[in-house]
Amino acid sequence: MAAPKSTKSEIEARVSKVIDLLCMGLSRSEIVQYSAKEWGIAPRQGDEYIAKATAELKKRAAFDRDEELAKARERLTWLYKKCISVQDFQRALAVQKELNALYGLYAPTKTDITSGGERVQAITTIEVVKDYGEEGKR
Numbered sequence: 001m002a003a004p005k006s007t008k009s010e011i012e013a014r015v016s017k018v019i020d021l022l023c024m025g026l027s028r029s030e031i032v033q034y035s036a037k038e039w040g041i042a043p044r045q046g047d048e049y050i051a052k053a054t055a056e057l058k059k060r061a062a063f064d065r066d067e068e069l070a071k072a073r074e075r076l077t078w079l080y081k082k083c084i085s086v087q088d089f090q091r092a093l094a095v096q097k098e099l100n101a102l103y104g105l106y107a108p109t110k111t112d113i114t115s116g117g118e119r120v121q122a123i124t125t126i127e128v129v130k131d132y133g134e135e136g137k138r
Contacts (some may be wrong), residue, residue, distance in 0.1 A: 014049050015049055015056060018052075019056060022053055028047070032047065076098055080095040080099070
């Protein structure tokens with residue numbers, strides 16, 4: 001006898017749980033095991049929940065950069081005003097620095113990731129090829 005079909009709300013709750021598990025870093029096999037233990041479903045059904053969860057994560061990842069920039073600016077501006085209104089100048093300065101970074105007002109930072117702070121000498125090798133006429137060609 002087949003198990004009763006899950007309701008739409010059960011499926012949504014399970015997909016939501018699988019999203020949480022994916023975000024926690026669980027592997028496919030761990031999620032399938034969890035699904036079998038908690039919901040009594042077959043591995044194939046667990047894979048279907050993983051596919052739905054992955055599709056939902058991809059939808060959530062899509063965003064409009066201009067819209068998000070505008071929201072970030074408005075939030076930071078609001079936060080700056082709140083800090084100033086309670087005379088919390090240290091936090092207001094931190095918010096202002098975040099706004100400056102958001103707008104790209106700072107010069108790019110240079111990070112040395114190869115030499116550990118030691119001076120690096122560039123070495124260029126030039127191969128000299130002499131013309132030996134027809135017999136030197138390959």
